[in-house]
Amino acid sequence: MDTTLDAKVPSGPLERKWSDYKSTIKLVAPANKRKYTLIVVGTGLAGASAAASLGELGYNVLSFCFQDSPRRAHSIAAQGGINAAKNYQNDGDSVWRLFYDTIKGGDYRSREANVYRLAELSVNIIDQCVAQGVPFAREYSGVLANRSFGGAQVSRTFYARGQTGQQLLLGAYGALMRQVAAGRVRLFPRREMLELVVVDGVARGIVVRNLVDGKLESYVADAVCLATGGYSNVYFLSTNAKGCNVTAIWRAHRKGAFFANPCFTQIHPTCIPVSGDYQSKLTLMSESLRNDGRVWVPKQAGDRRHPNQIPEAERDYFLERKYPAYGNLVPRDVASRSIKAVCDEGRGVGPGGRGVYLDFADAIKRDGRAVIEQKYGNLFDMYYEITGENAYEVPMRIYPAPHYTMGGLWVDYNLMSNLPGLFVLGEANFSDHGANRLGASALMQGLADGYFILPVTIGGYLADARLPKLDTDHAAFKDAEREAAARIEKLLAVRGKRTVDSFHRELGLLLWDKCGMSRNETGLKELLEQIPALREEFWRDVTVTGSAGTFNQVLERAGRVADFLEFAELMVIDALERRESCGAHFREEYQTEDGEALRNDDLYAYVAAWEFTGVGNRPILHKEPLIFEYVKPTQRSYK
Amino acid sequence: MDFILKVWRQNGPDAPGRLVTYEATNIPPEASFLEMLDIVNAGLEARGEDPIAFEHDCREGICGSCGMMINGRPHGPGRGITTCQLYMRQFKDGQTIVVEPWRAKAFPVIKDLVVDRSAFDRIIAAGGYISINTGSAPEANSILVPKEDADLAMDAAACIGCGACVAACKNASAMLFVAAKVAHLALLPQGKPERRRRVLAMVAAMDAEGFGNCTNEGECEAECPKNISIAHIARLNREYLRAKFFSR
Numbered sequence: 001m002d003t004t005l006d007a008k009v010p011s012g013p014l015e016r017k018w019s020d021y022k023s024t025i026k027l028v029a030p031a032n033k034r035k036y037t038l039i040v041v042g043t044g045l046a047g048a049s050a051a052a053s054l055g056e057l058g059y060n061v062l063s064f065c066f067q068d069s070p071r072r073a074h075s076i077a078a079q080g081g082i083n084a085a086k087n088y089q090n091d092g093d094s095v096w097r098l099f100y101d102t103i104k105g106g107d108y109r110s111r112e113a114n115v116y117r118l119a120e121l122s123v124n125i126i127d128q129c130v131a132q133g134v135p136f137a138r139e140y141s142g143v144l145a146n147r148s149f150g151g152a153q154v155s156r157t158f159y160a161r162g163q164t165g166q167q168l169l170l171g172a173y174g175a176l177m178r179q180v181a182a183g184r185v186r187l188f189p190r191r192e193m194l195e196l197v198v199v200d201g202v203a204r205g206i207v208v209r210n211l212v213d214g215k216l217e218s219y220v221a222d223a224v225c226l227a228t229g230g231y232s233n234v235y236f237l238s239t240n241a242k243g244c245n246v247t248a249i250w251r252a253h254r255k256g257a258f259f260a261n262p263c264f265t266q267i268h269p270t271c272i273p274v275s276g277d278y279q280s281k282l283t284l285m286s287e288s289l290r291n292d293g294r295v296w297v298p299k300q301a302g303d304r305r306h307p308n309q310i311p312e313a314e315r316d317y318f319l320e321r322k323y324p325a326y327g328n329l330v331p332r333d334v335a336s337r338s339i340k341a342v343c344d345e346g347r348g349v350g351p352g353g354r355g356v357y358l359d360f361a362d363a364i365k366r367d368g369r370a371v372i373e374q375k376y377g378n379l380f381d382m383y384y385e386i387t388g389e390n391a392y393e394v395p396m397r398i399y400p401a402p403h404y405t406m407g408g409l410w411v412d413y414n415l416m417s418n419l420p421g422l423f424v425l426g427e428a429n430f431s432d433h434g435a436n437r438l439g440a441s442a443l444m445q446g447l448a449d450g451y452f453i454l455p456v457t458i459g460g461y462l463a464d465a466r467l468p469k470l471d472t473d474h475a476a477f478k479d480a481e482r483e484a485a486a487r488i489e490k491l492l493a494v495r496g497k498r499t500v501d502s503f504h505r506e507l508g509l510l511l512w513d514k515c516g517m518s519r520n521e522t523g524l525k526e527l528l529e530q531i532p533a534l535r536e537e538f539w540r541d542v543t544v545t546g547s548a549g550t551f552n553q554v555l556e557r558a559g560r561v562a563d564f565l566e567f568a569e570l571m572v573i574d575a576l577e578r579r580e581s582c583g584a585h586f587r588e589e590y591q592t593e594d595g596e597a598l599r600n601d602d603l604y605a606y607v608a609a610w611e612f613t614g615v616g617n618r619p620i621l622h623k624e625p626l627i628f629e630y631v632k633p634t635q636r637s638y639k
Numbered sequence: 640m641d642f643i644l645k646v647w648r649q650n651g652p653d654a655p656g657r658l659v660t661y662e663a664t665n666i667p668p669e670a671s672f673l674e675m676l677d678i679v680n681a682g683l684e685a686r687g688e689d690p691i692a693f694e695h696d697c698r699e700g701i702c703g704s705c706g707m708m709i710n711g712r713p714h715g716p717g718r719g720i721t722t723c724q725l726y727m728r729q730f731k732d733g734q735t736i737v738v739e740p741w742r743a744k745a746f747p748v749i750k751d752l753v754v755d756r757s758a759f760d761r762i763i764a765a766g767g768y769i770s771i772n773t774g775s776a777p778e779a780n781s782i783l784v785p786k787e788d789a790d791l792a793m794d795a796a797a798c799i800g801c802g803a804c805v806a807a808c809k810n811a812s813a814m815l816f817v818a819a820k821v822a823h824l825a826l827l828p829q830g831k832p833e834r835r836r837r838v839l840a841m842v843a844a845m846d847a848e849g850f851g852n853c854t855n856e857g858e859c860e861a862e863c864p865k866n867i868s869i870a871h872i873a874r875l876n877r878e879y880l881r882a883k884f885f886s887r
Contacts, residue, residue: 049773052773053772053773056772056773067696067702067704068694068704068755068756068757069756069757069759069760069800070760071703071760071763071800072696072697072702072703072704074696074697074702076697076701076702076703077697077699077701077702086779088780124774124776126779127776127777127778127779128771128773128774128776129779130776130779130782130829131769131771131775131776131777131779131829132768132769132771132776132829133768133769133792133823133824133827133829133830135789135790135792135793135796135823135827136789137789137793138784138785138786138789138790139786140786141783142783142784142785142786143780143783144779144780160793160796161793161797163701163797166701166797166799167793167796170796173763174763174767174768174769175768175771175773177760177763177764177767177768178764178768178770180760180764181764181765181766187760189757189760212749241696241697241698241702242695242696242697242698243696275669276667276669276670278666278667278669278670278674278677278678279670279674280671280673280674280677280698281698281699283698283699284699381719382699382700382724385700385720385724385726386724386726388726388728451773451774452773452774455773495687497685498685499681499684499685500684501677501681502681543684543685543687545683545684545687545688545689545690546689551651551692551749551750551753553690553692554684554690
């Protein structure tokens with residue numbers, strides 16, 4: 001039975017919702033906080049900031065990550081920056097404008113109240129991070145510096161060279177380690193979450209595999225917070241770290257948590273093109289490069305001349321031509337589709353014709369090489385190391401690659417899923433970016449969720465919850481352990497011939513072709529035949545070496561790929577069901593005359609939240625209607 | 640390209656280890672060192688053999704997960720790169736490559752090329768942060784930071800905690816790692832109130848973990864993938880002396 005979901009958005013005017021709600025939400029008394037145990041899975045920006053803040057408040061926190069140290073979570077790789085409505089540049093920025101840009105950038109598929117709160121908190125995040133010693137870029141006067149990012153006409157992005165994510169994460173990691181030293185957070189690195197434990201409909205714990213000795217361990221808590229990131233690695237090749245996976249949120253989904261908008265996957269325009277089938281991942285070149293770099297291809301298809309020999313008049317600066325108001329700084333979805341379009345016309349450059357130029361010659365002529373080096377030096381170095389080409393002299397070549405997933409577990413305004421006691425933060429939830437995320441907004445959301453939102457809302461939940469005392473001998477824990485163990489045994493028992501990675505690559509290629517930058521009904525329907533067939537072959541012919549009770553990286557990967565093979569089907573069902581184009585979800589059947597995304601607000605202004613009904617079974621669709629009281633959805637234009 | 644690999648295989652911290660020879664064949668020169676190992680491992684997996692365990696994650700030089708001794712050098716030949724940023728075109732066709740884990744008492748081997756670097760986390764827990772609770776921060780621009788100081792702090796803060804400095808040092812000293820964090824925070828006005836307590840606690844934690852001492856030979860700086868300067872070790876020493884001799 002379909003139900004309509006209640007997001008529990010507080011009443012009152014938009015700009016007062018969060019502050020009024022915060023002032024009236026129930027609290028847990030300071031002396032009682034230590035009686036509550038909270039699990040936080042994941043130690044990226046959302047997870048580390050949440051675990052640290054909850055520890056500071058006095059809760060007893062258990063923090064888990066699959067890496068060897070919390071500092072290695074993939075937030076570390078974010079390059080460009082973090083948005084905040086500080087208006088330090090006097091260029092007309094405000095909380096309202098950041099809110100509006102984010103809603104519009106998400107193509108009107110996000111929840112107004114959440115996005116407004118995010119914009120509001122953005123300013124506190126910068127204060128907090130500066131106080132932690134994050135070495136943001138500064139002007140000679142000593143004040144903080146800003147730069148521009150895609151989808152905005154103001155300069156509101158704060159940055160630490162090309163390593164903003166690293167510096168913010170190290171700040172959060174420091175705060176986390178301080179709580180570890182204080183005894184309020186216990187750290188469990190090298191643990192992979194394999195099951196969520198639900199007791200009487202309430203999330204009460206997790207089962208993890210200790211990746212060093214292979215043993216299964218159970219942990220009980222009063223609430224479980226998942227901050228386990230996104231699922232771009234379903235495409236195999238993506239800009240994500242190799243370990244990023246869907247397992248934690250997929251396991252929670254299988255236990256009843258709704259999965260929202262899984263088809264909203266962001267393909268980032270500026271990545272280094274694929275060079276061969278040995279390749280293990282794709283490397284992002286920060287979007288900030290589009291501030292100074294100009295994107296172009298030859299006007300003539302098949303023009304194979306060296307880029308520096310193609311005269312100005314024979315170049316097509318297609319983003320500047322098509323979108324004069326935003327130029328090279330159009331949002332990611334728009335840029336990616338335009339790049340794909342010129343390559344489909346045969347005007348792509350580099351091996352295989354899947355690439356466009358990102359050219360800094362004009363910027364170097366205007367500002368001098370030293371200025372460009374100061375801003376982007378590490379990115380140019382990175383490009384050189386990978387391609388062997390010097391981008392100060394030859395234009396970079398870029399092509400889109402899977403980068404971020406807007407979809408994730410459904411959460412209400414409190415960041416709680418439909419399963420009571422299960423909170424979901426950061427990229428792992430679906431909440432704030434709609435159908436397309438703007439640059440420099442992921443860091444903002446992760447930290448807003450972890451530092452400022454969850455610590456308040458989880459108190460409201462705990463104050464009201466009546467949670468019976470439990471230990472890991474409870475039948476629900478024993479069942480979950482048995483399930484996890486059985487799955488591992490099943491993987492090891494196949495003893496087939498094909499490697500785990502070969503299945504992952506094949507799945508990735510299928511999705512990239514038919515559920516990537518553009519989708520159509522025929523392709524999606526084919527996928528619904530191909531994915532179950534591949535999954536069946538996986539369970540028949542995969543080879544997983546080694547044993548369960550040891551350090552076994554093949555087994556780790558096999559478990560993740562098995563989950564991707566289940567999840568991929570849901571992603572395709574969601575893409576098929578959404579018969580409109582919006583943001584990153586581009587259905588070829590639904591486009592304007594000039595090839596822009598054509599939304600259908602009458603039929604699809606909702607969040608699609610899917611309920612699991614068994615592998616291979618049709619999931620149940622629940623809808624959260626999106627009501628726009630403050631902004632009027634319009635045809636998004638960056639022209 | 641083809642290579643002969645001699646790879647350290649070891650089943651656990653107490654198990655004996657040994658170098659095992661593998662052939663890496665048909666490796667594209669554009670492949671990274673880790674992708675070369677992926678290819679070798681795919682062959683091992685397909686034959687049902689135990690693949691080589693190694694740590695890796697972001698594969699773009701920032702997470703600090705990867706790290707191995709390649710022909711005796713941490714992260715292999717080349718300056719300012721991690722193992723994942725090392726490409727096979729840097730090697731000669733047919734070359735023999737010896738691959739070993741980080742070797743240090745404070746970094747016990749877990750399996751093959753994977754070592755336990757949790758000692759670094761414990762050093763940070765001892766004081767590698769500014770003790771501010773969420774929500775108590777003043778307006779970000781209320782404290783001005785000279786650009787030169789912010790840039791210098793950023794140079795130090797770029798440390799990825801990979802452990803190459805320890806692996807490069809004949810004393811297995813963690814001075815560069817500790818110095819990077821101490822310098823980053825001591826250079827910023829926000830970090831000054833706790834500078835004394837921080838440096839004493841971090842140095843004590845470093846010693847307790849069994850890292851060796853610094854004898855100023857500079858291997859750490861030469862092998863650091865983030866080019867962190869040993870000038871920060873001088874800064875650490877100054878901070879330490881200042882904390883030891885000039886109490887309040």
